Amino acid sequence: MADAPKIEVSRRGFLKGAGVTAASTVIESAKAFGREANSALQSVPTVGPGPLPIKLHINGEEHIVTVEPRYTLAETLRDNLGLTGTKVVCDRGSCSACTVWIDKVPALACMTLSVDAVGREITTIEGLSHGDTMHPVQAAFVKHDAMQCGFCTPGMVMSCAALLERNPNPSLADVKHAVSGNLCRCGTYPKVFAATLDVAQHRVASGLVTLSAGREA
């Protein structure tokens, strides 16, 4: 998948000449870019448009992957690293199925360029569990049957787990707000709310209000 050609010249684009124009623009600019980099602004690191190795910090581990600047973090996670828990549905930031944490903040892997994730701490759904031990939010989703087709579930869990990190004792309104970007076509929201509130209540009752996340934790 990683080496699959990424320029797709559609019939429509080809007929309009758009594909040809775009490709030639890139080649010309690459030359211009090189000249510029060799003159006054050598200090600014420039990469691409071809593939380059980058180092990503994911779930407490460092990974070196070779990507083009245009590859999104979602593509790199799934295609290069096999971390397919992160789902891609709309690929436009509309559905939040690809939600990961970037520096502990819920963000969209589909709208993040991999090269822009360098130096940041990325947590994916795979990083929430400890081996075979599920994260409390994952366990609560199972207990409450908070999924049907399951495709939105990883993103939904990331949003709910992040909420509990920020606010260990959220209200129903807080949970609704936290998942307001996560689209669930099956409509399992009531069970998502119940599962998240269950974790909070259990944690508060047991006096354990800080959740650990990520393998490093």
Add this chain to the structure above:
Amino acid sequence: MNKFAFVDCKTVDEALGQLGDGATVKAGGIDLLDLMKDDIVFPAKLVNIRNVDSLRGITVSADGLQLGPLSTLSEIADHPEIQRSYSALSDAAGHAATPQVRNMATLGGNIMQRPRCWYFRSTDVDCKKKGGGSDECHAQAGENQYHAIMNNSTCAMVHPSSTAVPLLGMDAQVELTSKRGKRMVLMSNFYVPPEKSVINETVVQPGELITGIFVPAPAPGTRSAYQKYGEKESFDWPIADAGVVLVMDGALCRKASVVLGVAAPTPIRSKAAEAVLTGKTIDEATARAAGKAAMQDATPLSQNGYKVQLFQTAIYRTVLLAAGQMQRDPSAIG
């Protein structure tokens, strides 16, 4: 997405040095990646300003509110000082898009968004805004239910920025920096109506970077409110949004700014509505009259006449909310 080179800049000077032919500024990247994935733009080079520290930060002083253009919508929405003294701005930022988008999207990027018009965003059709050979605005006789109801004869786009609505009402200024120096542009001059340029939505020139957004301190007695109406509670852009800033002296309104979001190709102030409110006691009747006045010059298209009624109601309710005479409208999104 097309192939592109990527330059990660750490300073404004580095970024300015990289701007030029085929280069596009990238901050949060939300709207830009959307446009690139849809094959609407094909930048040869992305100049990443996301790691330019001097473009971050929110400072509140006696002079006003200084916003780094990289402030995320979440940071603005959650800022206690903005919630207290510039509440229309925190409300607008806090009800745009989704939590995840708000964590990534920047204020500078929000006011620089390209239109959501589906003809503009489709590679299937050419239109005059795309600068191709076409001289058509397909919305005029096409699917136009979300399009402009005012100033819509040249291009019927609406500007999608929610934060621009309170920023315009609060007389904000945008600092633009280029190799030639800096200039300050009032929000009222920031957007360009299609009659002046159908291609560019803003006065930002190639080689210029937004380096700050400044909101002057509110006069004593100032109250503001923002409400957004849409089809969905989350993610969606508004089909009507209103920002109201009132300078009150008891129940008497000394000064009023009434801003309409997605009514016209640019966010606009309604001088007619402001005239109705200024010097009057704010009550249900004046608030309704303001809504009516704001829509007196509306020229709805074939499918968006409903927006005239929606804006009248949005303004009426937002005026009362700003004046402290109504709770937040439960039918509003924000």
